[in-house]
Amino acid sequence: MMGERTVMQEALFYSFRIEDHVPGDHLLRAIDRFVDLTGIREYLKPFYSSMGRPSIDPELMVRMLIIGYCMGIRSERRLCEEVHLNLAYRWFCRLDLEGSVPDHSTFSKNRHGRFRDSDLLRKLFEMTVERCMAEGLVGAEGFAVDASLIRADVHRQRSVSGEEGLPPEAAGRAVAEYLEVLDDAAFGGSTPVPPKRINITDPAARWTAATRERAFYAYSTNYLIDLDHAVIVDVEATTAIRQAEVLAQRRMIERTQDRFGLWPEKLVADTAYGSAPNLAWLVEERGIEPHIPVFEKSARNNGTFERSAFTYDHEDDSYICPGGNRLRRSNRNFSTPRSGIDKDGSIRYRARQQDCQACALRQRCTPNIPARKVTRSVHEGARDLTREITASDAFLVSSRQRKKVEMLFAHLKRILKLDRLRLRGPNGAKDEFHLAAAAQNLRKLAKMKPMPGLATA
Incomplete structure (x- = not known):
């Protein structure tokens, strides 16, 4: 027998709880455990006037922004529509069925005003970092x-x-x-x-x-x-x-x-962070081991000796070339001592012209100029330490972790x-x-700390 469509009739009373209609494994349920915005109002209090009509609740706007960035909703106009229609979004924003959703223009006005003046979004991100630390994820x-x-x-x-x-x-x-x-x-x-x-x-x-x-x-x-x-x-x-x-x-x-x-x-x-000044800042000022490939500019493609073929003598502060001759900062004495450091923080070591002229390896070393030159950074100690690290097994592990x-x-x-x-x-x-990084940390918390009683994949 053919069935007939039941015509919807409005009831006088409804027994309805949004809580009952949000799935237990919904992403926002897992995220909500780690969102504590109780201090938002007190933090923003100096940026609100004590007179006039009550404004839109800042916690509501922040919760809506979290939904937008966690769920990939890029438009604030569409975000307002989704919060209006989606029960899970309403539940996360603490809105009941009759709760009104703010207009999309409210976000723009607050963003260009009190949100930026108070650096609220930076604080929101730091709150997620603190929660990750409290959960033992850092x-x-x-x-x-x-x-x-x-x-x-x-x-x-x-x-x-x-x-x-x-x-x-x-x-x-x-x-x-x-x-x-x-x-x-x-x-x-x-x-x-x-x-x-x-x-x-x-x-x-x-x-x-x-x-x-x-x-x-x-x-x-x-x-x-x-x-x-x-x-x-x-x-x-x-x-x-x-x-x-x-x-x-x-x-x-x-x-x-x-x-x-x-x-x-x-x-x-990666290598973009392997410049000599940056490596020296990490090693000498912060005491951090740089697991970073050294940014090298000494490579040659004409078959002549690269700088790695020259051995540095720390005691004598000179380089020894493959032919056994020494390269020094200066091959003559000056009445006024010179540092020999260039503007870019490099030191030039020069061989004597007569040594290069009589050397049997000249064609493989310096065929086009009278004497060979080798540059050394003032931060070469940090670079040498970094080269030792990059040659270790620990660096292979770090490369995968990157x-x-x-x-x-x-x-x-x-x-x-x-x-x-x-x-x-x-x-x-x-x-x-800031909002995207906060959303990624919240999703990380939801993944690493699953809801109690739910089976994990």
Whole structure:
């Protein structure tokens, strides 16, 4: 017999609890255990007026932002719609069925105002780090650092040559933020070389061709992670060049030590962080073992002897060439002693011209110039220590562990959908990177500390 559709009739009373309709294994249930925002109102109290109408609850907005970044919802307009319709989202935001969802424009107004003035999103991220430490997920024996390019929200064609600079008609919040950070070493002051192109919409975004794709405008998100469980212990937004990324590594290590008291024994990174000044900073100032390939520029492709063929004599402060002759800082005495250190922090050791002329190995050593020269960094001691570490078995283990930070970047772009920024300007990049790193730490907590009574995969 053919059935008939039952026409819905409105009941006078409903017995309904959102709690009963959120699955026990829902991701937000697992995350909610680690979200404690009881101190948010007190923290933001100085940034609210004591007069006027009550504002939107800041805890509600923060919980909605956590949902957006944990679930990969990139649009705040769509986020408001999802929270309005989804029972699990309402439960996480502490909204009942009749609770009203704030308008999407509320987020923009608070972000450009009290959220940035109070550095709230930075505090939110640090709260997740503290919770990871309390749960025993941070060992602090070894850290890894790396950076990844995130596309800026700009159009390629709205740009001018870097030598010309910004046109007089360029205006907007992103332009004002760019002018404020021109002297910041993480952005405009990181290098004296002018950028090839400057985008009018977001001048702080850097034109880069560091990937196999076509060149694009981007920011760099820098992660400092603990190697035990790949917890992000610090995050920094910079312009997309190597000098700024190395500076971000130093800032993150210093901030982690000051804020959380974490002193790692070793730091794992790729060759971009293997410059002599950076290795000396890690070894001599911070006492950290650099598990980093040394950045070498002494390689030769013409078949002549490389610098590694010359032996350094510490007692005599000279190099011995393959032919047995010595290379010194100077082969004559000066009435006024000279340091022999160049502006780039390197020392040049020179062989005597008569020694090279009579040497049987001259064609394999210096066929085109009268005498051979060898440069040595003033930080060569840190470089030598790093070379010893990279030749050990421990470095092989560190090289495999370094992939953990790369996996976090893949998760950031593929799962959290942050392959392109939605906000503009340096502050917009900071906001997005802080929220994304906080979301990744919360998801890490939910994975490593499963709900009691639930079977784990």
